[in-house]
Amino acid sequence: MARKTGSHSDITGPRVRSAARSLIARHGFAAVTMRQIAREVGVQAGALYLYTPDKQTLLFDLMKSHMDELLEAVSSVDLSGPPERALEAFARFHIAFHLDRAEAVFVAYMELRNLTEDNFAVIEDQRKTYENLLERILQRGRASGVFAVHDTKLATMALIAMLTGLTTWYREGGRLDRGDIQDMYWDMVRKAVGADAALSA
Amino acid sequence: MARKTGSHSDITGPRVRSAARSLIARHGFAAVTMRQIAREVGVQAGALYLYTPDKQTLLFDLMKSHMDELLEAVSSVDLSGPPERALEAFARFHIAFHLDRAEAVFVAYMELRNLTEDNFAVIEDQRKTYENLLERILQRGRASGVFAVHDTKLATMALIAMLTGLTTWYREGGRLDRGDIQDMYWDMVRKAVGADAALSA
DNA sequence: CTAGGAATTGAACGTACGTTCACCTAACTT
DNA sequence: AAGTTAGGTGAACGTACGTTCAATTCCTAG
CATH class of the missing domain: 1.10.10.60 (Homeodomain-like)
Structure with missing residues (x-):
């Protein structure tokens, strides 16, 4: 055969x-x-x-194409508006994107240590690029006085961890629907950085 | 030899x-x-x-003794006071404990899927016990009106993810000292759940 | 000073891994 | 209807794994 x-x-x-x-x-x-x-x-x-060509490349390609998709997708999100608006756009995008790709996200965050040095550098660079988008929003918001954040780097890591954490517990068809999750996470993010309340669409 | x-x-x-x-x-x-x-x-x-006796048991014992230590340590934290105070105590405890044991925490959170079914059930149960401590604080706070949290389960997961995330970036002797980190994380946690400001010791 | 148990070695066991390769066959081209 | 080739098989390769165990050495107790 x-x-x-x-x-x-x-x-x-x-x-x-x-x-x-x-x-x-x-x-x-x-x-x-x-x-x-x-x-x-x-x-x-x-x-x-x-x-x-080999197992390592299979992992790398998985992670690379995921990060490419992420950066491509976020590039069409408008983050240029007022910081509160930009933060909301970022948070909602992040949640929606990650809910759709729980497995890919999980792999991209958990398997970094199984990449070769060279491959790791590539993915890490893309990750940094993505996180910098959030940090710049926080910096703008702090500069204009709408965000109360002591350290934008730490706040960036904290928010990313919180938002990405949902892939560890979210399961399709669970108790909460996607819209609810987005709303509740956005509510916590908004308050955590001290953005003033009530600025819906 | x-x-x-x-x-x-x-x-x-x-x-x-x-x-x-x-x-x-x-x-x-x-x-x-x-x-x-x-x-x-x-x-x-x-x-x-x-x-x-074997490799699997070595992993399990590592995780089990870490969780035992965690539950033992948290048991001497006073979480019975007013919700805001309890939340602060919990957050500061969590951060301090996790900063001291970055490797153990990392293992306990990343290697769950490498446990056998039976071993997983044990660890998962302990984890749930720990998380429930936080959720109960959030429930009390919501009941008494000092916390604005739509869903205590989701908020619990979000806060745990945020707080635990620090083990992925924190390195001994880095830019920020432990006290600063505690203060900044506590500040974000407090605001995220909508606890009213300024309630220091 | 000597016996006996505790701690450890080093070689071996069977298994399973990632990867290669000679060969085969279904489907497309002409 | 024949020829070519992309897509795939199945067996094999060398290596490394987790684990076992007889033999060996060090330490302690009497």
């Missing part, structure tokens, strides 16, 4: 990435074997190497 | 746990080998099995 009916690179490639993402999110990169990924895709382990 | 001068179970045991904790925090449980741990301790791999 060899090639099965209806097999196509266009189909298998994405399926490999999807299976890898899912398994890595559940069990961790080091704990997942190429044979497990292959089984999930319905293919032999050797076939995976038509789609990635 | 066999036993080296000055070797003692009382010394090697803790060193095994410490080396394991350190390596697992840096590289992840699945990526760390028994031989690496042994090398760090200065011992052969076989000797580790005098101190743990």
